Amino acid sequence: MTVVLLTDFDDYYPASMKGVLERHGVAYTDGYHGVSRGDVHTAAFALKEYAREYPAGTVHCVVVDPGVGTDRAAVAVESGGQVFVGPDNGVLHPAATAAGDPTYYLVTDRDPEVATFHGRDVFAPVAARIAAGEPPSELGEETAEHEELAFHEARVVDGEAKAEVLYVDRFGNVVTTLSAEEMMDHVDFGDTIGVDGKELPLEPSYGHVAEGENLATVGSHRQLEIAVNDGSAAEEFDHSVGDTVHVDVTGSS
Amino acid sequence: MTVVLLTDFDDYYPASMKGVLERHGVAYTDGYHGVSRGDVHTAAFALKEYAREYPAGTVHCVVVDPGVGTDRAAVAVESGGQVFVGPDNGVLHPAATAAGDPTYYLVTDRDPEVATFHGRDVFAPVAARIAAGEPPSELGEETAEHEELAFHEARVVDGEAKAEVLYVDRFGNVVTTLSAEEMMDHVDFGDTIGVDGKELPLEPSYGHVAEGENLATVGSHRQLEIAVNDGSAAEEFDHSVGDTVHVDVTGSS
């Protein structure tokens, strides 16, 4: 029943949340605290990607919350045996949907000390109580209303796909919205694909091309990833999140 | 009996300290390792802020220590059921004072391998022994002498306060030395206050103003915080730690 923390607090603030969790005597771990400030979309992607590795019983406590202290709701979402706690701004939605059939609870049993730090005053206490065995249904009422957030999913039509940049990782790898499932019906590793008019070798991993060479690959998330071996595709292709990427899968080996 | 680590080691050095703690079989967690190099004042502020969330029995191990290997003392401080271990440079003092009635012990039972890494060779072993149940009194003698460090506390006189910048967080929020307790006798949320001659709405949280707008709020530490919704007040107001901030609380709603 470990609490996994995901925040955009690259500061001492997670230490305050951990104090709350220690007070409740529950186990916890740092997921990731380096989300760009208020970047709900990126946090939702990271959460969806890593949450699927965790066992049933895990409580994800997410604080990427530009609307802290406003009337946005706080929710606890049960899905697939895991619980997702955080602001109702969509950040939990993709992970909860991927995990199973989500049930949303409005967290109403709360009394924050200040309106500016719900991570410490609302989400950590709620996550702790759930990790300690309290069912989410005791923390608030089930609700059908909640914010949604969906990632674009590119489709291949006539050998071409108009994808988007979904994520850029610390290596500058550019993750797109074209899934391997969709793409690999049309091409195989060893083939060449077109990316924004450039011909790129589609390879299983980075080291299959020489250092500094561009490639297309299937990233950890099983999406088309544009990469440069030991380099930054984000720089090379001047791409950032939300950009359109034209993919051509009619090429051959 | 968890050991909480606070350092300015943004490097592999905490991993060495954790090895020591593993050897002693005690639990530990990362508080924060991103303190600016040698910034005792900021570390003291962060420690004071988060230590109050932790339960009795917690051992705080603090290594922000520009005087490592000199004749500055090493201390273990018992206060309010928690123990604070670190260099005697004032970094522990505000947290220990806030926690209760501190008793200082000089750590004399120590034999560092080198003079440059007391985090590994002195503070982690001492924190581990205390977390394992050894009383601080067995590690050294009680001492009345120790370094102190106090944060400025601004007072409102005739509706005005000369505050200081106490902390700037990763969001660029500017924490001042004017406490909410002192300030909220004079104004309420919804009022306007003057900050360095600018009129700012005093709001419970960031999202109560439009994106990019300035505001005054009460931060997690219950101090007046100057902020920009989804922006950096430190940049907007050109403020850094130690700067003077003129606050006027005579304005009205």
Place this chain on the structure above:
Amino acid sequence: MTVVLLTDFDDYYPASMKGVLERHGVAYTDGYHGVSRGDVHTAAFALKEYAREYPAGTVHCVVVDPGVGTDRAAVAVESGGQVFVGPDNGVLHPAATAAGDPTYYLVTDRDPEVATFHGRDVFAPVAARIAAGEPPSELGEETAEHEELAFHEARVVDGEAKAEVLYVDRFGNVVTTLSAEEMMDHVDFGDTIGVDGKELPLEPSYGHVAEGENLATVGSHRQLEIAVNDGSAAEEFDHSVGDTVHVDVTGSS
């Protein structure tokens, strides 16, 4: 039986690895995730330095792996009661050699979901199984072949040593390949040594010289370290990893 993580993933990727470890129910901790991208040499140095602090039974899981998904092998190395899991690119070699008499096992029992994230799909599961009690010999065959990586060791000849820069830490301290053992036969603290033609006081620690002053000292790794008290020797001496450093230990106090 704690798993210690060392990666160059300054992103959400360690959270995926932790999910795998949670699924296996084993304890784990963050060693360090800030290794420069693909910097096998630096990771090997950090691992060697901190691994020696950990007790027998520790499993080090290392993912600094520019060759992920290529035909480089995956290995588990038993040495001195610890186990080192990672790519066979030399990154484990100095630590395993320092820990005892290493036995290398080729990890052949593996089936990665994608070729781009062996941290999640190969190394974390293997580390988890070993931490849970499975002997490395059950995960693959013992092998005599493996990559090696050795750090330069400077020697003093006629009072002079041609050392190299081994590591630059976050403070800008420059760690050299001249060991304290080799150097301290010739000089004592309080003496002066020559570094690239400059005379530097050799002191036990940074605070023995005034702020902003250069010094030579013995760092946490018991190597000659060039430092500036509260400053950056890497900037002052314009040194980066691999640079040659001329050291003269014929000077006197």
